[in-house]
Amino acid sequence: MRFVMKTLPNVAEHRCEKDRLDPLSPLEELLAAEITERRRLRRELDVRNCALDAAATHIIIGDATRPGWPVVYMNRAVARDFGYEPHELLGKGPSAFFPNDLNQVQLEGITRALSDGREARTEMRGRRKDGTTFWMGLFIAPVKDASGGITHYVGVGADITARLEQERTQRQLQDQLYSEMQERERMAIELRLAQKLESVGRLAAGVAHEINTPIQYVGDGVAFLESAHADQERLIAAYRDAFFRLGSGEPAASVLEAVRNAEQEVDLEFLRVEIPKAFVRTLEGVGRVASIVRAMKEFAHPDANAQSPADLNHAIETTLLVAHNEYKYSAQVEAKLGSIPEVICNVGELNQVLLNLIVNAAHAIQDSGKDASTGRITITSTAARDGVVISIADNGCGIPDENLEKIFDPFFTTKPVGRGTGQGLAIVRSIVAEKHGGSLEARSTVGVGTRFTIRLPINGRASATQPKAPRAA
Ligand SMILES: Nc1ncnc2c1ncn2[C@@H]1O[C@H](COP(=O)(O)OP(=O)(O)OP(=O)(O)O)[C@@H](O)[C@H]1O
Ligand SMILES: [Mg+2]
Known part of the structure; x- marks a missing residue:
């Protein structure tokens, strides 16, 4: 076969070259065609091999x-x-x-x-x-x-070693990113908790002071009732004595004289007017203490991560009650609380938000030189489409434009050590935007005042399509 492939075409070519007049036999022609076809196929194969090798x-x-x-x-x-x-x-x-x-x-x-x-x-x-x-x-x-x-x-x-290696590196990076995010979340929770504990600690002193006044009412009332009771006992003894003396035949006039003297001695009319008043004052004092303790308990309620429906007007009232000592020397607070639906939220965290904003407002009013007669904090709550809007405005010193962009940054503060650490608004933002899918806005004019506006979706974090980044304006 090799012989044919090598020689016959040569023969054919030779014959054709040398002797054009002497045509090939049919067999030679068949063989020549076959060989030409095989050569074509071989060339094609070589080209394909070449491509495959490349x-x-x-x-x-x-x-x-x-x-x-x-x-x-x-x-x-x-x-x-x-x-x-x-x-x-x-x-x-x-x-x-x-x-x-x-x-x-x-x-x-x-x-x-x-x-x-x-x-x-x-x-x-x-x-x-x-x-x-x-x-x-x-x-x-x-x-x-x-x-x-x-x-x-x-x-x-x-x-695919490089690809697998790249995938492995990517997975490692993803894992690292995930664990860093978890760590960040854990630190944020710890920070919120630490700030909450700190504010609860700070409020405790104010709350103790707030409780002191009604406790004094209660103490005074009980002391008065104790002495009134002793007077009444003396009077009862005089009445008994009168019964005995009348029974043993003494003349009524002298017995009645003794009774009248005893009534004058204890000032019976005064007792009859003042004892009921003392009960009212004492019960009021006890009620006030109970409401402060209840508010403190609600405020410091250990946060479960779960969110549940809550009345934010009640949360505002609770926070105002526990924080009274923080603002009572700086401002009058006006709460214009509208009719709002319950909001699915972590109310303990929102109490912390309100407290931070109220304390900031009180500080700003102090810094502006105003006092309780001229300082004013206005808190409003209104219903909005699918949400609730709460605003806290003050007529304090205001925030310069160059600071407005920074106030939500962790540890940004203009306050001296001991008065502020710069965590308040960073935590407010994290709670409102990240934890509740709400938004937070600050508007301020130096020398006039500041207004913070919080918007919260009614249905909690899950209903918020995109948590809006808080914006200072
Ligand atoms: N209502 C306000 N009026 C004027 N300035 C404000 C007001 N609220 C916040 N600021 C400014 O923003 C800064 C940051 O506030 P933020 O609450 O984060 O920290 P802080 O109050 O300084 O400290 P912390 O809240 O941790 O005790 C404040 O130091 C203050 O300069
Ligand atoms: Mg603060």
């Missing part, structure tokens, strides 16, 4: 009819990336490239798929001649003959 993708063809499925073709990328000469790999089975010990599960899967006439996609560890390994992504397909029998398999693959 590809970076690994292409392997194995004989599925022979035991061990030996490789019958591979492109240059396979030999190059596995570190072999092509002839060293031809005739070897897939386990020469992909050792069983590293790829047992995948090799079993591929064998099963190919035996069933299916394609398989997998990732395997390839081992180079020098023993080093790398990851390959592989697509393997069976090649069938006309009768459907599997004759070969074709494997197309690529080194």
